[in-house]
Amino acid sequence: MVAPDAAAASLAAYRAAAAQDPRFAPHALDALERGPALGEGGMGQVVVAKDRRLGREAALKVIQPDLVDPTVIRRFEREAEVMARLEHPAIPPLYEAGTDARGQRYLLMRKVAGEPLSLVLRRLRAPAGVRAARMPDVLDALARVAEAVAYAHGVGIIHRDLKPQNVMLGRWGEAMVLDWGLARRHDEDAPTQDPGLTREGETIGTPGYMPPEQARGNPVGPPADVFALGAILCEVLTGHLPVEGATAVNRLLATIDGRIARPRDLRRDTPPELDSLAAAALALDPAARPTAAAFAADLRAFLRGEPLAAHHYGRRERLVRSARRRAGALLLALAVTALVGGAAAVTLRARGAQAAAEEGARLAAEARDALQRAMDLLAEADVLVARGAPARDVLGRVDAALAEGRTRFVLWAAAGVCLRTEQADRARDLLVESVDRFPPGLRELGLLHRLASSGLAGADTTVWLERLLAARAAGVRDALTCYAVGVDAGVRGDWRAAERAAGEALELDPRLAWAWELRAGARLHLGDPDGAEADATRALELEPWLPSAWQNRATARLRLGRVEGAVADLDRVIGLAPTRPEAFTSRGNAYVHLNDPTRALQDYDRALNLAPGHPGAWKGRGVALARLERRDEALEAFTRAIEADPDDADAWRNRAVLRDRLGDPAGAREDLDRTLALRPDDAAALELRGVARAVAGDLAGAEADWTRALEIDRSRANCWSNRGHARLLRGDPRAALADCDRAVALAPDSPDARYNRAQARLALEDLPGARADLERFVEVAPTHPKAANARAQLERLRMSR
Amino acid sequence: MPGRTLVTLAIDDLVRELERLPEEGFVEAARDVVHGRVLAPRSLEPYQFFSTRHYTRNLIFKNDLFELLALCWEPGQQSSVHNHRGQQCWMMMGLGRLENLNFRVHDRDEVARTCRLEPTSVIEITRDQAMSVDPDEPVHLIRNVEAWGERALSVHLYSRPFDTCEVYCPERGIYMDVQLSYWSTHGRPCAPGR
Incomplete structure (x- = not known):
């Protein structure tokens, strides 16, 4: 950087030199009437200037009068020199360069209207x-x-x-x-050629x-x-x-x-x-x-x-180009008109003559407009989705594009956008509309859905759809048609039918990787992770580039407890489709399973970078942060997860646990109420709410929650123990003892179960039994808050003996 | 660098050597201490605090003459574009490597606090090559290149200590003062804002 004093001296020297420099001789800028600004940069400003002498408008670029950096001044002079050397229709000519009476440098050049x-x-x-x-x-x-x-x-x-x-x-x-x-x-x-300017x-x-x-x-x-x-x-x-x-x-x-x-x-x-x-x-x-x-x-x-x-150019491209030249169609102005070009060529061959050519051109223009709109829509959606814009903003673009015209291409593109924003129902409606309005109809909605969700939508989609249409029209029952039926069933949620159809497809063609992958997905939904893993593996042997197959196998492996294998699969998903927040979220979940919350956190953050409102990633982030004892941040993460998906019972329950640990039992209780409103049979939530109720003195309510929890899941030792304790406090030691017996049977070393049973036995005057439980209690939990009380009770028992 | 002798020393020894230097001529003497030395990674373990959110600043030692910090970088993390308020700065790598990008400031307006930045050079900082911040072009950015895939720990020696720096926002063409804080001091994590 230049020191101000040195710069001022340097500026003075430049100004003195400028007075001797004929290129920058003083000029009466008064002849110019300055108009509005055209632009502004670091060095100066460009304004409209009307030359009153010649009556023409020009662009006047002036350097800021108080700028003292000689480098800037030299660069300004350089621009004048460069522009004076350039004479080209696409470079605005320099009319004049000069210095006004105040020593302000300026360039006067052609004003470009546009x-x-x-x-x-x-x-x-x-x-x-x-x-x-x-x-x-x-x-x-x-x-x-x-x-x-x-x-x-x-x-x-x-x-x-x-x-x-x-x-x-x-x-x-x-x-x-x-x-x-x-x-x-x-x-x-x-550097010696232009010191200070072009080092x-x-x-x-x-x-x-x-x-x-x-x-x-x-x-x-x-x-x-x-x-x-x-x-x-x-x-x-x-x-x-x-x-x-x-x-x-x-x-x-x-x-x-x-x-x-x-x-x-x-x-x-x-x-x-x-x-x-x-x-x-x-x-x-x-x-x-x-x-x-x-x-x-x-x-x-x-x-x-x-x-x-x-x-x-490949051979096919050369052939296409040659055919188009023969057709005389000049529709190659844009390659995006490739489809259009094909349609127009057909028309031209059928009719010949100029009328046909005009008709072809009109069709081409219309189709190109439609396709262009669809492309714009997708491009805008890309930007919005990448920026994590709310779905309603993305769908706003969809509506705007549809208002331009509900052509087949636009409907397809709009459906694609809806799929990306997880608006599957809307996508389906749009595709159905396409089918209804543009016969013969594209009944293979499921296939498009599948391709789009695999990141494979695009030109290939068209090929597959057309092939399917032809097969269906010809009454062919081939593997691909069966597969499409299966996908359609899956889209409708009928996974049994999807599994059956995929099986039929595989009988006809066992090398159809997509069918293996479809059946893997169906089997996951049907609770058969072993079968899903085997099917996904077959799919990947045939087509290792299928991200959905890797994802399905990872999900299966997670369910089977093969977490490291799942992580390896998710690495592949991310390698193949690095913009899928779901993959990062799944891998984060796997890292949580592997007790590596730090790496999990990294994956959740990546998912949130891709999709800032991803509820699963926020929820996972909360879990990882809680594991890292960063409870305030975890609380915020669960809150974001709930905001993103208020129907996620797990997020409510997780936040309840955290609020309880952070000393907010009332908040915890509210969250548990919401959890149970969403999922009344959540035994863990019932157990937690029972505790909250008991702490608040509502023993009857607590007992009701624990009773319900035990109806759902009889293996919850803490629940038995807690209910036993509540029953004891409510004056029913026999029922309490029965509950505590179940608790101890399920978890013999549970300190709470032992302590609670000891209390029940004391109430029933089973002193040897109580002593045995208390001795076991102080043995397994010598620092338990109730250990002092237990020791005092033991002492009394010994003395009474 | 072929033929150059590098001496490994523990961070505590580096602190002791720097503490012994007199105030007069400290900058020149400190430069001699730093150059040609390689830090023993094990001695830096107490100062290793990595965060997934941002690189961390961990204070090792500070007196009126100098400040020694360990900066911990996960892959892909980077600093903002900043300067050092005219103070001398040297960097040594304890783990991994970093990349330093230098910028030149153009059209700096002290009143409006605007300027324009131009990148001027890219330098890799490795374990066997301590680096000084260029006093002529002190505006820079440091990053741990994500593709390298390894964590980095750099030790920064500042003379004298400073607790604010100028941060540049090339997108908006402005710069501003930013208060600096530590993630840990003397090996113990500290509360946010310290």
């Missing part, structure tokens, strides 16, 4: 704005930007801060690359758009700009940056780590060719990236429906 690409991208993600800004227009604009950048590279300039905010889309379709304030010549690596190791840019070499502070060249173009393309295609992170620092760290996603990682329906182009631009190795010119050329090729240099 809006920044960042704003357009925001609208692209909003369903209502889809019509206003079309993807091909944006891709065309990005091609222009890349061409401008290629031109700048050609004259030795790198921009270093390309991002949507610095791209202005004009009213007439022009695209302008703005803010060249951080640009420099790419032969300027040596070795300096990196400038915006995390998310800057490449790893820039983030690490290494020298950068033209490939840095190409990386930024790739990042912008990724954002255009998916609505997301290729670098994950909620903050600039986290995006910077992800960049340094090389955690760069490609578009298809973020959105499955990204056109493969554009995915390849973005991935090439986002290569970690700068030398592996295409030039900006090649990037622009590939974008243009895509828009013309021609092959891209960055994409490797």
Whole structure:
């Protein structure tokens, strides 16, 4: 950092030099009428300026008058020098650079009427704005930007801060690359060339758009700009940056780590060719990236429906491309129209002539709109779900998209979103609507549900559904059809039927992994964890990439007490589907079983990062924290679990136990009442409430709770002992003795049972029996609060003898 | 570093050596004490307190001249972007390794308390390489890289002690003073806010 005194002196020197510098000769800024601000940065402000002499509007960029950092001033001058060197239709021309009478530096340049690409991208993600800004227009604009950048590279300039905010889309379709304030010549690596401004190791840019070499502070060249173009393309295609992170620092760290996603990682329906182009631009190795010119050329090729240099075409893709060319359809403007292209080609073949072509184009446009809306919906839902937004917000987007038009694609997408937010019933309704409105109908709702919950929804879903439709239409009873029937049964909760149908499918085709996995799930629901584990294992032998099969086997193993095996399975689930909060929660539960609350806590936290309102994760977190004696935090966690799912009796009961331990018996009692309202047959809760009632002096109520608990579960030794004690206090020593006998039979070394039975025996004057129980009591619990009393009783018994 | 001799010493011995240094010339002498030394991990066990929520600051020793802290990092944990108020700082690794990211501050406005940060370098801190905070660019961030998958413990020597630091928020372009607290002092966990 520059010391203020030195900086002021340096500034004075610069101002003195500026007076001699013809490029920055004093100029009467009075001739300019300043208008509203166009933007503001760290260095200064950009305002609209009307030149009264020439009667034109321009953009005036001024440096803040009180800024004393000479580096800033030098950078401002650098921007003027760079812009003066650049003459390109996509780079705003510099009209003038100068210093006003107060010594304030300014740049006067062409004002671009339009809006920044960042704003357009925001609208692209909003369903209502889809019509206003079309993807091909944006891709065309990005091609222009890349061409401008290629031109700048050609004259030795790198921009270093390309991002949507610095791209202005004009009213007439022009695209302008703005803010060249951080640009420099790419032969300027040596610090001596520009001391204080471009030192070795300096990196400038915006995390998310800057490449790893820039983030690490290494020298950068033209490939840095190409990386930024790739990042912008990724954002255009998916609505997301290729670098994950909620903050600039986290995006910077992800960049340094090389955690760069490609578009298809973020959105499955990204056109493969554009995915390849973005991935090439986002290569970690700068030398592996295409030039900006090649990037622009590939974008243009895509828009013309021609092959891209960055994409490797498989045989099938080549055939499809060839067929489309023969059909004369120019529907390749977007790869997202692949489905549309197929439909249009059919129409064209059937009718021929221009009318057919027009009809095909209309159908294509309609279908593309519908598909686009569906994609936007999913993209928005992705963002909302990732941010842990409440389900109602996500469903608000669903409603908005449906209001745009309830087409088949939109209905599918909406159903997919509903599935992700665990609104299975709503999803089912939407799919049923799709079936009813768009014959021949997609009766295989269960299959879609299955695929979506396996993280496999997407293009594959369509293939499977169509295959099923064909099979059903032909009356085929094949394995897949049986499987679909089974899944449908499972969705309806008829697990017996699901197990049967899965079995039929496996008789027809024992290699159908999904059927093994379906039967494993059914058997879990039917209380057969052994069978479930065996079936899931078979599924995984055939298809080891099925996360649901790993999950089912883990659940089975947890129930069978094979916790370490369950953890290993859950590791695989997380490896295959790292965004599933359920998997982290299950593994956390397993770690609790393994008495490792610290690791459990980590998993619950990860689950909550993915789904901040996940009730199971909050509940598990509460358990782990309670194990770690962090009771206040545990209390908060259980409260969050209850808020997330007020019908979770376990969460109420857990909080009751904690409140009791924290000295809040009234709160504990309230929670137990809620537990038992939700689950009247919860023996543990009844036992706990009995204790609470007894402590409050309500012995009759306590006895009633314990009696009910023992009707449900006769193996609860403490419950027998407690009830025995209550009965003794209520004056019925015989009944008390009977209860305590049961307690001691169940838990011979239970101190409470021994002590309570001793009291009952004393009341019945069975002195030897009482002595034996008291002696055993002080032996097993010498520090028990009642031990002193027991010893005194023993002494009296000895004396009476 | 080939040819360099490293000396292992226990943390208590390091404290004793630092305590013996005179006030005048302390910074230079402390640098000589720290460089070329490797800390014995067992001697740091009393100061190992890991938290899943955040890295922990554990006080080992403090007097008017210097403060010695053990910072414990789970994989994936990181500090905020911060400075050291112009104090000297050295870091030594007791366990694992860390990554240090340096930043340069641009357009700092002392009145509005705004600034702009630019990353300038990334340095890995290992057990055999003590690290000094660059006095010219003292704004930095430290993290235990998640992919490394191991815990880390770093020992930080500050001269002089300080109990607040400037924390930078690149997202909003602002910086602010933050009160520092300990997770434990002299091997005993302390109440929040201490």
